[in-house]
Amino acid sequence: MVDVVVVGAGCVGSYLATLLSDLGLEVLVVDKDIDVADSVNCSGIIGLKSFENFDLPKHVIQRKMQDIVVHSPSGSTVEYSPKRPLAYVVDRASFDKELCSKAQEKGVMYKMNCLVKDLVISDLGVKLSVNVNGQRQNIHSKMCVLATGFGSKIIGKIGLGEIKDFVQGAQVEASFDSLEETQIFLGRDIAPDFFAWIAPSVENRCKIGLISKNKAGHYLKKFLKNDFLNGRIDSVSKMKVSLLPMGSLSKSFSDRVIAVGEAAGQIKPTTFGGIYYGFVCAEIAAKTVQRAFEIDKFDESVFSFYEIEWKKKILNEQKMALKFHKVFSAMNDERIDSILNLAKRNGVISLVDKFFDFDFHSSLITALLSSTYKFWFKEEKIS
Ligand SMILES: Cc1cc2nc3c(=O)[nH]c(=O)nc-3n(C[C@H](O)[C@H](O)[C@H](O)COP(=O)(O)OP(=O)(O)OC[C@H]3O[C@@H](n4cnc5c(N)ncnc54)[C@H](O)[C@@H]3O)c2cc1C
Helix, strand or coil: EEEEEEEEECHHHHHHHHHHHCCCCCCCEHHHHHHHCCCCCCCCCEHHHHHHHHCCCCEEEEEEECEEEEEEECCEEEECCCCCCCCCCCHHHHHHHHHHHHHHHHHHHHHHHHEEEEEEECCEEEEEEEEEEEEEEEEEECCCCCCCCCCCCHHHCCCCCCCCCEEEEEEEEEEECCCCCCEEEEECCCCCCCCCEEEEEECCEEEEEEEEEECCCHHHHHHCCCCCCCCCCCCCCCEEEEEEECCCCCCCEEEEECCCHHHHHHCCCCCCCHHHHHHHHHHHHHHHHHHHHHHHHCCHHHHHHHHHHHHHHHHHHHHHHHHHHHHCCCCCHHHHHHHHHHHHHHHHHHHHHHHCCCCCCCCHHHHHHHEEEHHHHCCCCCC
């Protein structure tokens, strides 16, 4: 019987496991993959604030992200060059491995190739039925953290419901002749309702990704042949496609179990960055678990604190992002073009400078939807 089993050795699972071990708890992390980071599909773009607020490995940083070029559907561009870098681009696989090594140094145990099939919760603890090399085993703990990423069936099995709305994220890595700025591409034929990106990483390499409601793989294949990329990329890696939640769990805990990270929908529905929100919520989860062990109580009276606090931090952000997404997805290519052309001429860049925060987007969205620019988002005023 260990104190806590964390299901999922992704960045959020390992980060939280370290926090719990620091509190003196006995922690076991289990993951279905053979090696940590086997299932990683991520550009590894993490705001600077994350490295200031959390103890994260710096030597996996590939570069700083500063200038951004936005391409309109018709091919015109708007450049945003902030005074300071916005984020770091990390090698996400190495990032997760480093977080795992750090957790192990702190005494966290790992069991890989261990698929959790089911959980049974009782007054005494949690019994996990796992599959290790095709063999059924049981693991017992006082409580369990689900850090499984999005889409695990266990979440529904223990009555936490499901996040019904989701999108697809596809990505490849490739060689690319000297590219400095991060490129964002908009257009209904490129990435319907969402966007595609090219993020330079190490020298002459980049991550090319795309989010769309459906068929992200199909759209990314098409995108790789567009005018900007054609003939300039080489050594393209195997494409990975993953599901990403559009919204969060209405209930993120039950007796003896809490869900954290993407499993709970703790992600930005604007850019689909999930690492920062995952760490913010992991810190809240650690405080809650500490309290639970102090008073030996693992039910709603303690765990509701976790849900109230994380929702205070990010739920309004998520709601605002979903509202903005509704406005954006109602626009056709001509409207997106007009808005980007207006953005070049008007003072919108100074508004972005004033309100943009890499991890919290509601101030900028509110500013855009309520300032003199609000008419940009209304059909009749755009011409
Ligand atoms: C194309 C793409 C690009 C992205 N780019 C960025 C970015 O630049 N910046 C950013 O912040 N976010 C980005 N994201 C999102 C980010 O990758 C996720 O939000 C983040 O990985 C969530 O971390 P996590 O630890 O919650 O889950 P994960 O990293 O998904 O880890 C979950 C772990 O749980 C394990 N697991 C699942 N089910 C079980 C089970 N039943 N038994 C045992 N183990 C199990 C899995 O094997 C996995 O290792 C991107 C996503 C995509 C798809």
